[in-house]
Amino acid sequence: MTNQIDSTDKNDITDIKDYSKIRIMVVDDDKDILKLLSVWLKKAGFEIQTCSSAEDALEAIASNRPNLIITDLFMEGMSGMQLLTAIHSDNPLMPVIMLSGSAQIHDAIKATHLGSSAFLTKPIDQDDLIKEVKRVLRLTSGSRTAGEFGSNVIYCSKEMAEIIELAESVADSNVTVFISGATGTGKEVIAKAIHENSFRHDHPFIAVNCGALPEQLLESELFGHEKGAFTGANMRHEGLFMAANGGTIFLDEIGDMPLSLQVKLLRVLQDLEVRPVGSVKTYPIDVRIISATHKDLEKAVEDGSFREDLYYRLNVVPLHIPPLNDRREDIPMLAEFFLKKFTKANRRGSQHFAPEAIEYLVSSSWPGNVRQLINTVDLCATLCKTEIIPLSIVQKALQDRPQSMQTLKEVKQDCEKNYLVSVLRICSGNVANAARIAGRNRTEFYKLLGQHELNPADFRIKDNSSE
Amino acid sequence: MTEKKIIIPIDPDLEELIPTFLENRNTDLEKLKQALQAKDMETLRSIGHSLKGVGGGYGFDKITELGAAIERGAKDNDVPTIEQQLLEFEHFLANIEVRYE
Numbered sequence: 130m131t132n133q134i135d136s137t138d139k140n141d142i143t144d145i146k147d148y149s150k151i152r153i154m155v156v157d158d159d160k161d162i163l164k165l166l167s168v169w170l171k172k173a174g175f176e177i178q179t180c181s182s183a184e185d186a187l188e189a190i191a192s193n194r195p196n197l198i199i200t201d202l203f204m205e206g207m208s209g210m211q212l213l214t215a216i217h218s219d220n221p222l223m224p225v226i227m228l229s230g231s232a233q234i235h236d237a238i239k240a241t242h243l244g245s246s247a248f249l250t251k252p253i254d255q256d257d258l259i260k261e262v263k264r265v266l267r268l269t270s271g272s273r274t275a276g277e278f279g280s281n282v283i284y285c286s287k288e289m290a291e292i293i294e295l296a297e298s299v300a301d302s303n304v305t306v307f308i309s310g311a312t313g314t315g316k317e318v319i320a321k322a323i324h325e326n327s328f329r330h331d332h333p334f335i336a337v338n339c340g341a342l343p344e345q346l347l348e349s350e351l352f353g354h355e356k357g358a359f360t361g362a363n364m365r366h367e368g369l370f371m372a373a374n375g376g377t378i379f380l381d382e383i384g385d386m387p388l389s390l391q392v393k394l395l396r397v398l399q400d401l402e403v404r405p406v407g408s409v410k411t412y413p414i415d416v417r418i419i420s421a422t423h424k425d426l427e428k429a430v431e432d433g434s435f436r437e438d439l440y441y442r443l444n445v446v447p448l449h450i451p452p453l454n455d456r457r458e459d460i461p462m463l464a465e466f467f468l469k470k471f472t473k474a475n476r477r478g479s480q481h482f483a484p485e486a487i488e489y490l491v492s493s494s495w496p497g498n499v500r501q502l503i504n505t506v507d508l509c510a511t512l513c514k515t516e517i518i519p520l521s522i523v524q525k526a527l528q529d530r531p532q533s534m535q536t537l538k539e540v541k542q543d544c545e546k547n548y549l550v551s552v553l554r555i556c557s558g559n560v561a562n563a564a565r566i567a568g569r570n571r572t573e574f575y576k577l578l579g580q581h582e583l584n585p586a587d588f589r590i591k592d593n594s595s596e
Numbered sequence: 597m598t599e600k601k602i603i604i605p606i607d608p609d610l611e612e613l614i615p616t617f618l619e620n621r622n623t624d625l626e627k628l629k630q631a632l633q634a635k636d637m638e639t640l641r642s643i644g645h646s647l648k649g650v651g652g653g654y655g656f657d658k659i660t661e662l663g664a665a666i667e668r669g670a671k672d673n674d675v676p677t678i679e680q681q682l683l684e685f686e687h688f689l690a691n692i693e694v695r696y697e
Binding site: 160161162165168169203231251253254 | 607609610613645646648649650652653654660
């Protein structure tokens with residue numbers, strides 16, 4: 130049996146407005162406990178639903194999607210532990226607080242292993258319960274279902290909800306989107322989600338980092354080149370705009386694009402056609418443009434390093450992704466999401482963060498944003514050999530890498546690899562030509578390829594038009 | 597002879613719930629007596645456990661205390677202790693006076 134109890138008695142709690150839309154489901158086969166907890170939680174401003182069995186709760190969860198579940202451990206029929214497992218098989222991020230009449234340590238440990246957010250012993254103290262509920266909600270705040278817009282778009286913060294709402298509203302259109310935000314905030318993830326939610330989703334999504342390539346290479350990469358357009362161009366290259374035809378091109382780090390190329394890009398945006406390097410012909414394109422930068426482009430326009438006309442052409446719908454430090458409520462969901470991804474990719478058994486470990490992650494500083502969080506989660510999962518990742522491992526992971534942003538060496542290596550890939554692509558895997566463009570002899574060039582595990586054969590594409 | 601009332605201060609927020617709560621405890625007492633007569637230790641343990649969990653939350657610490665003792669007695673198969681606890685429970689329920697403050 131389930132009862133819907135409205136929250137009407139809303140006095141006495143100072144931060145009541147923060148909780149008035151939170152639904153809590155209480156599951157216990159003792160009706161006196163259900164009534165007691167309902168009174169307390171209602172008084173704290175929550176909306177309450179009660180269920181007198183785990184079976185009823187499972188049925189009600191699907192239709193009523195609570196934000197938090199409080200369940201007794203020992204109940205007739207399905208136990209609280211079985212309920213916890215069943216809930217998490219469908220809703221892995223659903224916070225569950227477990228109540229028990231006996232303070233058995235092994236029950237508490239088992240509940241924690243199964244992913245319970247907290248464990249309280251009866252008789253329950255009113256203040257302890259409300260404090261614990263608020264703590265769990267703060268850490269796991271599931272006021273919005275994540276993953277609806279894009280499988281990798283994970284959030285529950287109001288800040289992100291507003292951005293995603295705007296992104297969703299413009300996704301299925303041709304409108305040009307401009308994404309700003311610090312390095313590692315997930316600009317490409319949002320761009321990809323916009324593409325996936327557009328009518329272009331069956332066509333390519335091509336991301337290009339405008340800051341990673343020298344001017345000439347970038348031009349050739351974007352717009353293509355004709356055979357013989359320059360030394361080493363022994364094959365025609367169609368360019369990424371043509372490759373993205375029908376789909377979306379994501380121009381990352383647009384703020385780093387050289388001025389001379391900005392003019393050419395502006396022309397492409399105005400005329401919707403590209404002219405490959407060395408060609409006299411232009412080709413029509415049907416591509417949606419999403420651009421992004423971590424730089425302050427308005428300032429760049431002011432100091433003359435970015436064209437004002439291009440800025441306004443790109444900045445039709447601006448989306449600003451806040452740094453992770455400004456949306457800490459997203460951290461628990463993100464951490465569990467990346468942990469699940471890591472364990473799956475590495476074919477490992479499921480792992481979870483201990484509640485204190487999550488708390489530590491939430492309170493840490495994240496200058497490298499979500500990218501730094503991913504690195505930290507991966508490191509924690511690698512270091513921890515048990516199912517529950519304790520606080521000590523998280524502390525170790527963060528202290529070992531106080532600046533979890535990429536090191537200068539890593540950035541240089543990434544840049545070098547991007548460059549080699551581009552040169553090989555342009556030269557269609559011809560090492561002699563690629564080495565000439567790179568200004569290295571063949572031996573040195575091969576050595577570089579070896580260091581980055583690049584195989585020239587992968588770039589030798591069969592082309593019927595070539596000789 | 598008039599028994600001295602046991603005054604229990606209770607949170608006014610719970611005023612509406614208390615009559616039913618106390619009715620349920622009287623029902624528990626009857627069930628406990630029947631279980632003791634039948635030497636049904638499992639029922640005694642289960643009700644004791646439930647009393648232990650529910651009493652303190654409502655402000656009746658004595659009920660939690662009695663429930664814990666009954667649960668322990670049932671586990672130990674200690675009939676005299678259970679009998680003593682049931683007498684205390686009956687006396688408690690018969691003499692409490694709730695004050696909402």
